[in-house]
Amino acid sequence: MGTVFLVHDQSRDPSAHSPFALKVVEKSSLHTKLDADRRARWEVSVLTRLRNSSHPFLPSLLGSFETQELLCWAIPFCPGGDLNALRYRQSDHVFSPPVIRFYLAEIVCALEHLHSLGIVYRDLKPENILIQQSGHVTLTDFDLSRSLSPSSVKTLMMSSSSEPETDPPRKHRRNISRVIPMMASEKRKGLKKAKSARVSPISRRRQSFANGERSNSFVGTEEYVSPEVIRGDGHEFAVDWWALGVLSYEMLYGTTPFRGKNRKETFWKVLMKPPEFIGKPSPLKDLIGKLLEKEPTRRLGYRKGACEIKEHEFFRGLRWDLLTEVLRPPFLPSRDDRDLTEELKKGGIDIRDYFQKLKMPPSPSWSPSMEERRRNASLTEF
Structure with missing residues (x-):
């Protein structure tokens, strides 16, 4: 959706000891045709709400501004990278159950806070879970999130005594072979992770971020997308608990549970295939x-929200109120940031120039036929 710059305030922080992340969306970019401008403004609005109700595992908006060409907003810099990169740094590319327990607990707390505000996240995946300097996690990227009505929040998080709903009608089922265009994700250097293609947030009906108890938008990341999103039945907070199940599986086994050779096969597995577990049963498995229950009304977390998940045996004995007090998380980013500081102090760039250079065509190697081609070709062909 945009470009993230590592920046510092030259007037207040000339030594660049407290850098922050600046996310920039270019208004004239081709991405605007894919609703990037609308999604960017929505993300800023979500971050503004989070600033007014701060949470240790969610980002705070440091500020935002807009010019004729750019829309920008700043959030704290997380030097530990994302959970996907951290997993790949492990010798066998997986986490141990105690480490999984720590990270899942903090993610559950973050999702619980979002849901209490009526926000369904809809894009939980390792790349969107960042490691703070303290070693604790924070979620990022809220452009695909959605606001549900207060009545929906109350129904889902308070009605523990009600019976689960009956199965949704199948007449609205969508053919998964009808592919919706994807937005290409940035390649990560040194990572061999399977494609994690984001699905464009194209609605099946007119989009509304403020009203309605269910969303019918087809959004998410294909290996993490829930069955109800694929079916087009409408979805609620339970999509985040499904994604938490996929994330937990990937942290344990190093691969997502429903990955197929292509999108169609992946979606078929999401709809029809149960997850495969190796080894003896365990509380984590x-x-x-229970998180990967195909029917959302039977999924763990549907009836009582995060409270239901916190009560699971896997988290038995965990002091939820003391998570922020943990001084030695599983991984602590290095505090030796001299190289980073020196790079920032070398001199800044003009962000407008940066985007302008991106638009410039690469200089082709000259050949006798090039002049003739230049006479007849449009600029976009280069």
């Missing part, structure tokens, strides 16, 4: 299985 039981938690994953």
Whole structure:
């Protein structure tokens, strides 16, 4: 959706000891045709709400501004990278159950806070879970999130005594072979992770971010997308608990549970295939299985929200109120940021020039036929 710059305030922080992340969306970019401008403004509005109700595992908006060409907003810099990169740094590319327990607990708390505000996240995946300097996590990228009505929040988080709903009608089922265009994700150097293609947030009906108890938008990341999103039945907070199950599985086994050779096969597995578990049963595997329940009304977390998940055996004995007090998380980013500081102090760039250079065509190697081609070709062909 945009470009993230690592920046510092030259007037207040000339030594660049406290850098922050500046996310920039170019208004004239081709991406605007894919609703990037609308999504960017929505993300800023979500971050503004989070600033007014701060949470240790969610980002705070440091500020935002807009010019004729650019829309920008700043959030704290997380030097530990994302959870996907951290997993790949492990010797066998997986986390141990105690480490999974720590990270899942903080993610559950973050999702619980979002849901209490009536926000369904809809894009939980390792790349969107960043590691702060303290070693604790923070979620990022809220452009695909959605606001649900207060009545929906109350129904989902308070009605623990009600019976689960009956299965949704199948007449609205969508053919998964009808592919919706994807937005290409940036390549990560040194990572061999399977494609994690984001699905464009194209609505099946007119989009509204403020009203309605269910969303019918087809959004998410294909290996993390829930069955109800694929079916087009409408979805609620339970999509985040499904994604938490996929994330837990990937942290345990190093791969997502429903990955196929292509999108169609992946979606078929999401709809029809149960997750495969290796080895003896364990509380973690039981938690994953209950989160990956195909029918959302039977999924763990549907009836009582995060409270239901916190009560699971996998988290037995965990002091939820003391998570922020943990001084030695599983991974602590290095505090030796001299190289980073020196790079920032070398001199800044003009962000407008940066985007202008991106638009410039690469200089082709000259050949006798090039002049003739230049006479007849449009600029866009280069």
